[in-house]
Amino acid sequence: MAIPIVEEAIRVLSEPLQRPISELGLLQQSLLFAELSKISYYRPDIVWDAIDSVGFEHYEYFDEDGAQAYIFANQFDCVVVCRGTEPNEWNDIKADVNALAVVAETAGRVHLGFKCEVDDLWPRLERALKQNEKTLWFAGHSLGGAMATICAGRCKLSEIPANPEALFTFGSPRVGDNRYINFVKLAHYRWVNNNDVVCRVPPPWLGYRHAGREMYFNAFGKLRKYRPWRRWRDRWYGFFMSLKQWKIDHLSDHAITLYIDSIQQAIHEEQTGKIRPVQKDKPT
Template sequence: MSAFDHTVSDYQPAHAYWLARAAKLAYSDEAAIRDTVREWGFDRCEYFQAELDSSFPIEDTQAYAAGSDRMIVVAFRGTEPEKIKNWLSDANALVTPGPAGKGLVHEGFSRALDAVYPRVRDAVQRLRDAEQTLWFTGHSLGGALAMLASARMYFEGPQLLPDGVYTFGQPRTCDRFLAGPYDDAFPSRVFRFVNNNDLVAQLPPEPFHHVAAIRYFGADGKLREQMTVASGLADRFKGFSGDAFAPASDGVRDHQMDRYVELLEKSLV
């Protein structure tokens, strides 16, 4: 298996694979996370969990930060699409100012991050005691939180530019007035993976936007650096039918984190 070269910030297949595994690990309980990151060579780990109020469709926000003498990985847990169905389908969802007042972000995603961000920020500053490289990752909702956390880390305090942000099945998170400055500030450092018909990656509708750097798995399982609108629609049409949020639908199956890990492992060969 390819090693993770923490000194390189541009796209590397090994980075994608290992950060996908880190994103998947965020779904585990605290004990499993601590045991696994120790096996991976991280000697320090901080775990974050914060309950959200009853108006939220999810119960809590969870994340962890794993640190070694070379690198720090911050991973956010996602959730099942059905739990945030209303967030994903509502083009008129409430918005709130983005990091450092740049643009607007989905209020639900912003509040979910607010629940843990101060502790995540402080943990990164504690763990980064030897100029370690810094990486963010997450799947689904966790991808949105990873993107927003990296933006806050850079545009606000402590103004650290992460070495890489890898997200998987990330929903549209902000408007173009944050997406643009974010893309400008993070050249060749942000990689947003989408698996074919992944429903979550296509929502919420406009005016919400994605950050630019996409890596797309087609229906054939091959990884592409970009996908034209016409060919993307044709590719996604294969197998797409029925209730979009049903567990057996193509859009939900393609959203599963296990599938992303499987495809990325194959891409290493």
Template sequence: MTTITFDHAATGYTLAQARRLAHAAALAYKDDAQVKATANSWGFDRVKTFRVPHAAPFPLEDTQAYIAASDQMIVVAFRGTQPEELRDWLSDANTLLTPYTAGDGNVHAGFYRALDVVHPALLRTLEEWRTSGQSLWFTGHSLGGALAMLAAARTHFEDPSLLADGVYTYGQPRTCCPELAAAYDQAFRGRTFRFVNNNDIVAQLPPAPLFEHVAEERYFDTHGRLHEKMPATAGLIDRLGGAVADPLAPGTDGIRDHFINAYLTRFDTAQNEAASPAAGRKPKSGRGGVAAAAGLLPE
């Protein structure tokens, strides 16, 4: 069983912090009791969960999130959804843009509505609990990553004192138009890190150029190596390599690469290699549990 220890005094980007927040994103899939118990074990003495229903044409019935706070750190984490459902939904006519009230440009209408139902309660809790200048972190996987990014932006634009120290997302879909993405990147430069695992299908949707990703991407290649930046041509070649690495399961790579368990395995490998640079690397077809992660999306 993986042991996670949160450094409540953490600042700036580190691999260790990215791994911690990936586990915080995974925790959002658990029930309220497990969220509170686990967050308490990580040193957060205040934990509040949110489950707000909405009527958006979306592959889920409510928006779920939690806030965990200590005297030094606050983490806001959003729950995602099943990749097959999100892939199908993002590929159809529901991918409409709507004006974003917290900034210049347009945002995915479904994401906007999913955040809108929970944001007032989140903001009230943040303003109530952030009494000692704690660092502030947003995280989420899949749909939860899109909501984390939008929540960080809206929170800061509505209350400038609430500027996130970090926004870490995993398998996040494209969320907004190019103009809003550029405005976001300017406001959150050096604070946002968007992790993509090789052929993760959700990270490729909704289609460009109507929708644009925010910076900065961190990319796990087909061998599990983490890149700060992958050139477009090299990335295409790498994704093709990943797609044919498992001939027994053609066409499933994009789904398998999206599961949160696949990201957690990648981070475990990256951390081990950082601690032991001479350690060998396994090819994608033998990823030490990533293929087995398919179907292990936490319930």
């Protein structure tokens, strides 16, 4: 589901962390987790420079049968970032297309392909998290967002000492049915970029529903809250604008780099008073 990330010169927009993530504003948190989601696509041997510039002192890489994730940690926080689809990974492609809903470990039904990816990773990941007592966060882009959603839910059934503080997903597909998404009470910020097609699958008629609080970027990359009719019009506008550039924005809107750029733009608008301060959800 994810557009391949070219390992270009690493560009990190977040300032180095010198305090707990919980003390950052919601948009600053979102920018950090979007950047970490992009970093998760890098090879393990070049990740260190990127996370050091953000303010993390340690990382651990997990790869089980093509299912991949990182743990990034510093003195305050522990962040689990699941990697999205890589087109050359058959296991990832198989996970994306296997949309059969099966009984979940928590409640309700969950996407079989996404569940199998987490099944591969979870034993090692759980062992590592049982050693962690720092504030715990989850994030991911594309398939990685779906995996992070499932992992965060499984923490509720585990002996992991730190409950997840929040979940941040970018361009994530639907993961489960109503019972599944309502079982875990967790702050979840679900970022959607205009016509990103991955956010529309699997379809609702198969019983799948989205979880969390939607954070929507319009066709101009601006953070807005629209009624359904306005959203419909905005998506058509984005589609026709992309055709003029010989692009299909249903695919191009999925790039994690666009999420990063749009969140940075939202931070600027918030700081200059063009939009109201974006508030965090109240603890559940």
